[in-house]
Amino acid sequence: MTLADMGLARSSLPRRIYLRWLRLRRSLCFKYLVTLFVAVVLPLTLGAAGEAWFGYRDQSRHLNEVLQLQSRSAAERIDAFADEISVQLGWAVQFPWTDGSDVRHKIDALRLLQQVPAILSIVLVDQSGTERVSVSRVRLNRTGRGSDMSADPAVRGARAGKVWYGPVRYEHDSEPYMRIATAGNLAAAGVAIADVNLKLIWDVIAAIRIGESGHAIVVDDTGRLIAHPDISLVLRGKAGSEDFLRLKQALNANAATIVTTGIGGKPVVAAAAPVTKLGWTVIALQPAAEAYASLRAGLWRSLVLIVIGALIAVALSYGLAMRMSGPIRELEDGAKRIGSGQFDHRIALASGDELEKLATRFNEMAGELAISKQKSERISRLKRFLAPQVAELVENSDGLLDGRRREVVAVFADLRGFTAFSARAEPEIIIAALREYYEAVGAVITAHEATLIQFAGDGVMILLNAPVACADPAHRAVRLAIDLQAAVQSLAKRWSDKGYAMGFGVGIAMGPATVGTIGYEGRLDYTAVGSAINLASRLCDLAGDAQILIDPVVAEQVSCDVRVTWLGERTIKGYSRAMQVFAVVDGESAQRRPRVSITSRAREVLRLDGANPRAALCGLKSASPESPGVGMHPVGH
Amino acid sequence: MRRRDFIALAAGALAWPIAARAEEISRVHRILWLSTASGADPFLDGFREGLRAQGYVEGRNVVLQSHYAPGDPQGLRAIVRELKAGDVDLVVSSGAATRAMSAVTEIPVLFAQSGDPVALGIVKSLAQPGTNFTGTTFLSLELAGKRVELLKDIFPKLRRLAVLSNNDHPGEPSEWNATRQAALALDIDPLYIPFFGPREFDAALATVAEARADAMLAFPEPVTLVNRTRVAQFAASQRLPSMFGWSEYCDAGGLLSYGANQRATYFLLARYADRILRGEKPAELPVVQPEKFELAVNLKTAKLFGEELDLSSILFRASKVLE
Numbered sequence: 036m037t038l039a040d041m042g043l044a045r046s047s048l049p050r051r052i053y054l055r056w057l058r059l060r061r062s063l064c065f066k067y068l069v070t071l072f073v074a075v076v077l078p079l080t081l082g083a084a085g086e087a088w089f090g091y092r093d094q095s096r097h098l099n100e101v102l103q104l105q106s107r108s109a110a111e112r113i114d115a116f117a118d119e120i121s122v123q124l125g126w127a128v129q130f131p132w133t134d135g136s137d138v139r140h141k142i143d144a145l146r147l148l149q150q151v152p153a154i155l156s157i158v159l160v161d162q163s164g165t166e167r168v169s170v171s172r173v174r175l176n177r178t179g180r181g182s183d184m185s186a187d188p189a190v191r192g193a194r195a196g197k198v199w200y201g202p203v204r205y206e207h208d209s210e211p212y213m214r215i216a217t218a219g220n221l222a223a224a225g226v227a228i229a230d231v232n233l234k235l236i237w238d239v240i241a242a243i244r245i246g247e248s249g250h251a252i253v254v255d256d257t258g259r260l261i262a263h264p265d266i267s268l269v270l271r272g273k274a275g276s277e278d279f280l281r282l283k284q285a286l287n288a289n290a291a292t293i294v295t296t297g298i299g300g301k302p303v304v305a306a307a308a309p310v311t312k313l314g315w316t317v318i319a320l321q322p323a324a325e326a327y328a329s330l331r332a333g334l335w336r337s338l339v340l341i342v343i344g345a346l347i348a349v350a351l352s353y354g355l356a357m358r359m360s361g362p363i364r365e366l367e368d369g370a371k372r373i374g375s376g377q378f379d380h381r382i383a384l385a386s387g388d389e390l391e392k393l394a395t396r397f398n399e400m401a402g403e404l405a406i407s408k409q410k411s412e413r414i415s416r417l418k419r420f421l422a423p424q425v426a427e428l429v430e431n432s433d434g435l436l437d438g439r440r441r442e443v444v445a446v447f448a449d450l451r452g453f454t455a456f457s458a459r460a461e462p463e464i465i466i467a468a469l470r471e472y473y474e475a476v477g478a479v480i481t482a483h484e485a486t487l488i489q490f491a492g493d494g495v496m497i498l499l500n501a502p503v504a505c506a507d508p509a510h511r512a513v514r515l516a517i518d519l520q521a522a523v524q525s526l527a528k529r530w531s532d533k534g535y536a537m538g539f540g541v542g543i544a545m546g547p548a549t550v551g552t553i554g555y556e557g558r559l560d561y562t563a564v565g566s567a568i569n570l571a572s573r574l575c576d577l578a579g580d581a582q583i584l585i586d587p588v589v590a591e592q593v594s595c596d597v598r599v600t601w602l603g604e605r606t607i608k609g610y611s612r613a614m615q616v617f618a619v620v621d622g623e624s625a626q627r628r629p630r631v632s633i634t635s636r637a638r639e640v641l642r643l644d645g646a647n648p649r650a651a652l653c654g655l656k657s658a659s660p661e662s663p664g665v666g667m668h669p670v671g672h
Numbered sequence: 673m674r675r676r677d678f679i680a681l682a683a684g685a686l687a688w689p690i691a692a693r694a695e696e697i698s699r700v701h702r703i704l705w706l707s708t709a710s711g712a713d714p715f716l717d718g719f720r721e722g723l724r725a726q727g728y729v730e731g732r733n734v735v736l737q738s739h740y741a742p743g744d745p746q747g748l749r750a751i752v753r754e755l756k757a758g759d760v761d762l763v764v765s766s767g768a769a770t771r772a773m774s775a776v777t778e779i780p781v782l783f784a785q786s787g788d789p790v791a792l793g794i795v796k797s798l799a800q801p802g803t804n805f806t807g808t809t810f811l812s813l814e815l816a817g818k819r820v821e822l823l824k825d826i827f828p829k830l831r832r833l834a835v836l837s838n839n840d841h842p843g844e845p846s847e848w849n850a851t852r853q854a855a856l857a858l859d860i861d862p863l864y865i866p867f868f869g870p871r872e873f874d875a876a877l878a879t880v881a882e883a884r885a886d887a888m889l890a891f892p893e894p895v896t897l898v899n900r901t902r903v904a905q906f907a908a909s910q911r912l913p914s915m916f917g918w919s920e921y922c923d924a925g926g927l928l929s930y931g932a933n934q935r936a937t938y939f940l941l942a943r944y945a946d947r948i949l950r951g952e953k954p955a956e957l958p959v960v961q962p963e964k965f966e967l968a969v970n971l972k973t974a975k976l977f978g979e980e981l982d983l984s985s986i987l988f989r990a991s992k993v994l995e
Contacts (some may be wrong), residue, residue: 082688142988147987172965173814175854177823209958233962267947268957272799631866 045183061360067352075344083337084426097302098269098326099291102306105243106319109251111263112239116153117312121198121217123151124227128219132161137168137178144227153235156214160184161225171230176651184228189216193226200313203233203255209270210234211261213313234269249321254279256314265464283307283316294323362390369397378405438551442500443501444512444543444589445568446485447575448476448519449494451538460535468530469493475522483515488562494575498563501550509545509592513619516541516583524581538580544571545588573607574616581621590617697975701728701949704760705738706748706769708894715784717765719933722942732791734949743770748772755779764941766894771842776804780954782941783807784934785863786892786917787791787843789959798959806954807941809961810932815917816891817854819930822967823887823915824858824988826928827977832861834885834912836876836903841893851889870895877906885912885994892931900924908976919968919992927973928986932962968992 037670059065127143128137144157148170156171164185169177176513184190186213192199193216201214211233218226236253240262243251253262258280260269268275278298285295286307296302297320303328305320324331362384369382378401384394449473452457457465476495480487484505497515500508524537530537567586574584590599598620705716716738720730728734736845737760743748749772755763756778762783765773770783774794781804783789787808795801798809818897819933824830833855837848848864855862861886863883867876873895888907896903907914916922916929944957969990974981987993 131700149991172819173818175817205799207798209797210961210963234963265957266960267944270799270960271956272797272958275801410745 044177062356063363064352064356067355068349071348071352072345075348076341076571079337079341079344083334083341084138086337087330087334087483090333091327094327098321099306100319101245102249102304103291104310105245105251106306106308109239109243109253109308109319110317111585113236113253113315114312115311116236116239117200117310120151120229120231121200123147123154124157124215124217124229127159127227128217131219131221131223132225132404141170141176141178143318144168145176145225147229148172151229151230153233153537154229155232156230158184158228158230159225160187160190162223162468164190167225181632185286187228189214189228190226192216193218193228194222203259205259205272208272211269214346229590233261234266237264237266237269240264245319245321246325248325249319251317251319252279252629253310253315253317254283255316258283261315266344278593279318282318286318287314288473297322303412348630358386359638360388362386362394366390366394366397369394369401373397373401373404376408378402378408415536426589436551440547440549440565441501441504442508442545443548443550443565443567444508444545445548445561445563445571446497446499446516446519446541446543447494447514447571448497448511448523448539448541449492449575450523451580452536453493456537463572468535471526472523476519479518479522483511483518484606485511486561489560495560496549496568496572501548501563502561507592509543509589510596512543512545512589513585513593515581515598516543517619520581520583527580540575540578540580541583542571542576542578542585543573543583543589544568544574544586545592546570546586569616570607571608573609577607578618585617587615588616590615593619650656686800699733701734701762703734703736704755704763705736706763706765706773707738707740707750707870708748708766708769712802715766715934717940717946718938719942720815721935722939724946726942726946727941728946734904749775753778762945764945769894770805770807773805779804780948780956781805781807782948784810784845784937784941786810787846788813791846793843795959798961800956801959802955804954806944806957806959808932808937808957810892810917812936813843813846815931815965816850817857817891819917819928820851820854820860820862821914821931822928822986823889823913824860826969826974826981826983827887827913829980830860830886830913830984831886832863832883832885834863834865834883834888836880836888836896837864837866837888838891838893838895839866841891844891844893847891851891852886857886867895870898873899877903880904880906880912881910887914888912889915889919890917892921897921900926903942904973908973911976913977913981914973919966922968922970922992922994925970925973927970927977929966931965933964933966936964943957966991968994970994 037423043596073454081425124147124531127140127147129583130139132140140159144159147157148154156174159168161167161296164187166177166181166184167179168386169181177307189201192201197218199214199216201216203213204212206212206482213231213233214228215231216228240251240253241264243264245251247574250264252260252264254276255261258275258276258278260276260279263269263398275298277329282295282297282303282305285293286305291306293306295304302323303320305318306321308317308319309315310317325491365382369380380401382394384391415604456468460468473490473494473495475488476490480495483499484503486498486502488498497512499505499512505511519541520539527537527539531602544567546565548562548563548567554560567588570586574586580586584602585593585599590601593599599617600620602616602618602621605616606613688777705719707716707821716736720736723730723734723736730736730825739748740752741751748906752772752775755776756988757887760779763776763779764783764785765781768787770781771792773781773783774792781794781923783794783805784807789795789801789807790797794805800897823833835848835851835855837844848866852862852864863885865876865879865883866875885955888910890903896916899919900916900921901924904914904921908925909928914921914927916926917931918934919929919931920934922929940960944960947957967986967990969983969986969992971983971993972995974983
């Protein structure tokens with residue numbers, strides 16, 4: 036159970052979700068997802084944004100043109116509508132008023148009514164400002180002198196500017212009307228005043244269609260609707276005029292087309308044009324949703340693409356992660372098995388990619404680990420037979436164990452009186468004694484980096500300078516022997532206390548021997564064969580308790596450092612002539628490294644034997660030639 | 673500014689539901705047509721035509737149920753009493769039938785009124801009805817005087833005018849009043865010949881015959897409309913130049929008519945019907961007044977009177993001349 040898992044078990048839901056998120060975030064799938072997502076969605080999004088932006092600019096420009104054009108053309112047509120009426124009115128004021136001209140003027144006025152459907156009624160005023168003729172579609176016609184209208188703004192306006200346009204008036208607060216007055220060219224012709232039903236502008240406005248539901252509207256200064264394709268909005272009175280006023284003001288502040296909140300809260304694209312003669316404003320507008328429908332469609336398309344891209348990214352990253360995670364789990368499992376020591380385990384991956392290479396590496400590593408393990412096992416096996424250093428050497432330097440001839444020093448040692456002891460003592464005691472004995476012997480051998488070739492019962496055979504070469508093997512052998520004696524003698528003292536009298540003898544010989552491994556598949560031993568070996572064995576046999584017997588070669592080698600006594604010639608089994616035998620004189624304790632000198636007799640013998648100059652030199656150095664056991668100066672002093 | 677607009681639009685574009693389209697005509701709507709005219713109702717044709725123009729197909733997405741109580745508004749009251757919300761989506765009525773509907777408050781009612789609907793109490797104002805009623809008003813009151821004037825224009829010798837008036841019609845008293853005043857202003861002696869519903873119609877005609885009038889004027893209302901051919905023939909046989917409210921009378925042989933085009937009016941009502949069926953509230957649909965009035969002249973009838981008529985004073989103003 037990992038730390039995170041433990042946290043999961045304990046913690047609250049949000050924390051659990053957070054931890055899960057953390058784990059997810061670190062997963063391969065997530066990393067792929069992020070990468071692919073960025074790779075797919077980012078360009079798509081940028082593309083969509085760019086397209087939308089440029090599309091928006093183009094569409095805005097186009098809309099601006101269309102709306103400006105429509106609003107201007109509507110304004111012009113409304114101007115023309117008003118112009119038309121004022122021009123038509125001009126017909127009614129061509130002739131000056133005379134007493135008998137009322138009927139003629141009335142017919143003119145009635146004709147005008149017939150001519151211009153928008154006119155509801157016409158009042159003709161003479162030059163004095165008196166009403167002379169009044170015709171109407173709904174009221175009774177009147178002729179003859181009527182009321183004085185000289186103060187009427189229509190009369191005054193028309194007289195001042197020839198044509199006068201009145202303000203918009205709403206009958207029953209619903210139907211829009213306005214008065215238009217035209218003065219005749221002759222002052223005597225008077226003024227014609229028409230009441231115009233503005234519902235008729237509907238034809239102008241309703242004809243304007245921008246897109247599907249774009250349209251034009253006309254508002255007066257106060258924002259009140261004058262014309263709208265939906266005539267009911269005009270008839271509805273003041274309701275909504277704040278909306279129109281706001282729209283109008285927003286447009287007045289901007290020369291170009293703007294996007295603003297329209298009627299009913301929805302955004303609209305709008306442009307305005309003034310109807311200069313009448314002081315009205317034409318607003319051409321289109322719902323933004325419709326005006327930018329193509330843009331929106333594009334955005335939706337892009338969104339769909341982005342979603343598809345994202346889905347593909349998710350699918351791909353999942354697929355990839357799954358494709359990766361299988362082999363990775365395989366690798367993980369394999370590494371775990373190999374780690375736990377199953378070096379024969381092989382990761383079977385055939386993905387053909389880097390993972391397969393990695394698996395191959397893992398497999399190779401497992402192989403090498405197996406070899407390495409075998410090697411270390413071999414070393415530890417070897418270490419049972421060899422000094423650890425030697426074992427390493429043997430393992431790591433090929434050929435050292437091959438058969439060859441070389442100068443070796445053989446050391447044989449065994450216990451005296453062991454046979455009698457083993458016959459007498461209990462097996463446990465025997466084994467315990469042997470264990471103590473070998474522990475002591477083994478420690479010394481290891482300390483001197485010698486090679487224990489074999490042991491049988493109480494006897495051991497130790498080899499120096501083979502298989503591992505060493506400097507001054509004779510000296511080493513002698514010191515080894517001295518240490519062995521010291522170690523075993525201290526054991527022997529304990530044993531004698533327990534009632535077992537056992538001694539220890541050592542024989543050392545030096546000479547060429549054939550070394551190498553012998554045996555058969557499954558049981559191989561490293562051994563040495565040669566007369567020096569035999570001689571060492573024989574010397575061991577000859578040696579008494581606490582004695583170290585050495586052959587002349589060793590004696591000669593060590594004579595300058597170790598005190599050696601000549602024991603005379605001995606016949607040794609297997610040798611045709613008698614052999615000079617020397618003994619290491621060791622009066623010191625085992626811990627001391629003795630600085631021994633050769634006795635004079637021994638030196639003599641050695642000289643006779645053709646001792647080397649070094650031995651002679653050693654002899655010269657020796658302090659007292661005649662006193663046996665003297666001339667030895669322990670270094671420790 | 674532009675960028676802000678753009679961002680707002682882009683965000684808005686994605687947020688707007690695509691389903692924000694106008695509601696299509698999907699289910700079958702039921703429209704109840706109430707009339708005090710006889711079965712052959714020329715206005716129903718106008719309304720039907722209008723519905724067709726709005727994309728309705730009878731039987732598929734609209735069902736027109738019609739109830740006729742010829743010249744008998746009382747007969748309609750029984751039907752109206754039975755009506756409950758949900759039975760029909762819309763009621764279309766005209767003239768006297770509208771009065772029968774005034775008890776209904778849940779079902780939208782479209783009317784074509786010759787009188788003033790505000791005075792009748794079915795709407796609060798023309799601009800914003802504020803009730804379940806809306807429709808058109810023909811401004812008949814104003815036109816009533818105009819008809820007398822036009823009759824006088826074509827028949828200058830007019831001194832005694834028989835006015836045939838159905839008492840059982842909303843706004844009838846004010847219509848008579850307007851007519852009377854106009855007649856008096858034009859130096860004409862108006863003879864009021866009222867009748868109550870179809871039952872008294874024949875008697876009313878007999879009264880006209882005995883009235884020794886110079887001309888005859890009939891108010892536009894269901895009973896005379898239903899019997900327009902009879903009225904027209906009666907006037908011709910009595911050698912009375914006749915004046916009516918709608919051109920249908922002229923088609924049937926009447927001499928003159930002056931008023932709003934009824935078919936156009938019902939066409940407009942069909943547009944309102946469509947809007948109400950799409951969910952708009954009658955309370956917010958203003959009462960519409962006709963802006964075009966047609967003066968119809970039947971020249972065939974005019975020939976009966978020969979030189980007595982001053983056709984020249986009328987013909988240049990006529991919008992419809994029947995030859």
